[in-house]
Amino acid sequence: MLRALLLENIHPAAVQNLRAAGIEVHVRSGALDEAELIEALADFQILGIRSKTTVTRKVIESLPGLLAVGTFSIGTNQIDLAAAAAHGVAVFNAPYSNTRSVVELALAEIIALTRRLTVRDKALHSGTWDKTADGSHEVRGRTLGIIGYGNIGSQLSVLAENLGMRVVFYDTAEKLALGNAHRVETIDELLEVADAVTIHVDGRKGNAGLFGADMFARMKPGAIFLNLSRGFVVDVASLRENILSGHLSGAAVDVFPTEPKKRGEEFVSDLRGLPNVILTPHVGGSTEEAQEAIGEFVSKKLRDYMQTGSTTLAVNVPKLQLEHTGVGRIMLLHRNVPGVLAKVNQVFADHGANIEAQMLATHGDLGYVVTDISDVTQRGASAKLQAMESTVRLRIRDAFERPEFPPGPAAG
Structure with a gap:
């Protein structure tokens, strides 16, 4: 089961949305410093923060299992976005809600x-x-x-x-x-x-x-x-x-x-x-209406990313949303170098796998390709995709929406 840690009194709407998606949620009222964050997140894949918690490069490098960070605020300067992107950690915020x-x-x-x-x-x-x-x-x-x-x-x-x-x-x-x-x-x-x-x-x-x-x-x-x-x-x-x-x-x-x-x-x-x-104590966006809207917005972005790989309105990774066909889904964050898509599709072809749907987007040094394909985990293609030098983060969901996360992303 995926696990999420929400800090700094994030609205209960976020907890409800994530739990409804089958994610185990733990909450803490205050912020955590760098050392506390590394210790607390050892067994979590999702982090939710507001403005007081800083997610540094050291935090990201110390947590290879971290998949996504949601900042339940407008700003993202409290997160090292470049380090997060380099390690395949998607970041979402709420640019309009408050x-x-x-x-x-x-x-x-x-x-x-x-x-x-x-x-x-x-x-x-x-x-x-x-x-x-x-x-x-x-x-x-x-x-x-x-x-x-x-x-x-x-x-x-x-x-x-x-x-x-x-x-x-x-x-x-x-x-x-x-x-x-x-x-x-x-x-x-x-x-x-x-x-x-x-x-x-x-x-x-x-x-x-x-x-x-x-x-x-x-x-x-x-x-x-x-x-x-x-x-x-x-x-x-x-x-x-x-x-x-x-x-x-x-x-x-x-x-x-x-x-x-x-x-x-x-x-x-x-x-x-x-x-x-x-x-005033940093309460510009602290109304019950705004906090509920932010909780709803960011938690749904985190949910969609975990379930379907959607990166709509992500701030540090390529943005795409591929309509789900109901078969297995391969989500590959990779370095934006020439020929990656051809290599990916060659892997699928070598294993006799038929592509049902596919979408590619790039942003700076990062590329993101989402592919729908039947039974890919049983064909052995996932191991070859993981081993590609350009791979940053590989995630797989089978047709029954059970998540699998191959270990050790080749982050640089």
Whole structure:
């Protein structure tokens, strides 16, 4: 029986879907460090994580039985994707499922900061009735600058316009502007006009330190700043200085360079205690609706990969989905070198096996061929496929959907 380990409070929907597929599921509430992960996964083929667990090259190389990793979040920067691909470990994420939740949090924080609700709330909790309009503004008519116009940034753009905001955005890639949003050519152009600046970039290494002292200095006096993307994108010390100096009127931060592994642990940050600053514990996508959607989405991708070899929306291996014919299925991840398909089919021909259906896809250094064929495990072809120098991972399912996983993938 296949076994899955799910960490970091993944939604029960994921557990239900995997168990319904005949997979034994174990759950843990917190994250694991590298050594803990290697020890815990010794007898598991599937790993489910969120944002706090890091899957390093050492983890992958130490676990030859690991077949797939599901990150129940948008980002995948916590996984060494190249190492996973090289060892035939497919990785799946949820690129769309929590988009609305993040957008709603951003909008709520823009309104709260612009109205200085944090300051009014703190005053009342301390027993002071501070009824005043000083520093409070409507968001209608103000300009929102969005850095990163992907799924989240573009949806935020549409909803912000519905509130009467003017939207400008910057993205390194060519993106279609939605509604009346205006694309600018440089971040400097955006900072010159934006009353609120919000970052929604991905976790690629090139975005580290993207927003530092020089960027804050270019922002309009009195503007507000939001980071709901990645903790390492922003220079926290510079943000603190600009809040204390009054150059910025407020900020909202949901992600941090260093975050506690578990709920209840102490949170340490230079941003604590600052006026009109909203700090949230990486909960941009943490609504019950989003977590259920993510649990459903990623678990079904893991299930489909284990059952049929489907790699639709995988992030590090070639993407394909071959309709199942009901006979045996051979799933071969291999190095993307010339002649592999011809060699594979020659093996089948040498053993008198007839191909019912076949599909091949490539991605970078990796190729993936899925073939439906009757009784292939009894013809001896699987041993020859496993022995091919180009083979990274070979999986077989017979016509009765019983999994067989030949040991020792020739990963490099």
